[in-house]
Amino acid sequence: MTRSLLDDVRITGRFWHFKIDGDPQPWKRKGGFGNRSYNPSRNAQKDIAWAVRACCPSMMNEDENLLWGVRLAFRSKRIATTDVDNLAKNFLDALQGKGMCWTNDRCVREIYAIAVPDPVPCTEGVIYLVTPDYLASWSVLR
Numbered sequence: 001m002t003r004s005l006l007d008d009v010r011i012t013g014r015f016w017h018f019k020i021d022g023d024p025q026p027w028k029r030k031g032g033f034g035n036r037s038y039n040p041s042r043n044a045q046k047d048i049a050w051a052v053r054a055c056c057p058s059m060m061n062e063d064e065n066l067l068w069g070v071r072l073a074f075r076s077k078r079i080a081t082t083d084v085d086n087l088a089k090n091f092l093d094a095l096q097g098k099g100m101c102w103t104n105d106r107c108v109r110e111i112y113a114i115a116v117p118d119p120v121p122c123t124e125g126v127i128y129l130v131t132p133d134y135l136a137s138w139s140v141l142r
Contacts, residue, residue, distance in 0.1 A: 015128035016056035020048060023121040024074040026086035027093065045094035048123070052095060059127060064103050067135065069110035072125040075118035088113040091123070101127060109135055 025044035052059075074087045092108055095101040102108060109130055 015126055016052075016059045017126050018052050018055035018124070020051040020123040021121075022047075022123075023076050023078070024082070024087050024123045025090055026082050027090035028086075044090060048091055048094035049100060052101070052127075056127070059101055061101070064107065066102070066107060067130045067132065068102055068108045069128045069130045070108055070112070070125060071128075072111075072113040072123065074113065074115045074123055076115075076121040077117065077119055079115045079117050082115065084113050084115045087115065087123075091125075095127075 025047075070088075070092070072088060072091060074082075074084065076082070088111060092105040092111075096105045097103065
């Protein structure tokens with residue numbers, strides 16, 4: 001039985017599903033010398049941003065008060081050599097900024113990411129709004 005990324009998602013009714021064909025790209029450490037620096041993940045992040053924008057144009061916003069959840073499935077033949085946290089970081093960074101999903105990735109309060117070996121590479125996911133009440137229900141300090 002194949003699980004869906006929508007299984008067991010408690011959402012506010014606003015969610016966006018997307019699928020990006022191609023090998024998922026991990027975040028790579030920025031490099032540089034002196035005042036010069038470069039972001040080796042920049043091209044992969046642009047590809048992610050454009051693909052999500054094409055699938056979910058109504059999701060782009062400027063509201064810093066919205067809280068987000070993200071569920072991601074990274075599918076690739078070479079997934080065993082990549083850290084899932086670096087795949088997720090690259091994705092979150094790609095959708096950060098003015099005119100994107102969130103102005104800062106600290107607005108993302110819930111992440112579920114899985115790396116799946118698959119001969120057909122892609123990144124599939126669901127981005128959804130979460131409420132403060134939903135987040136409070138997860139308190140481990142009660």
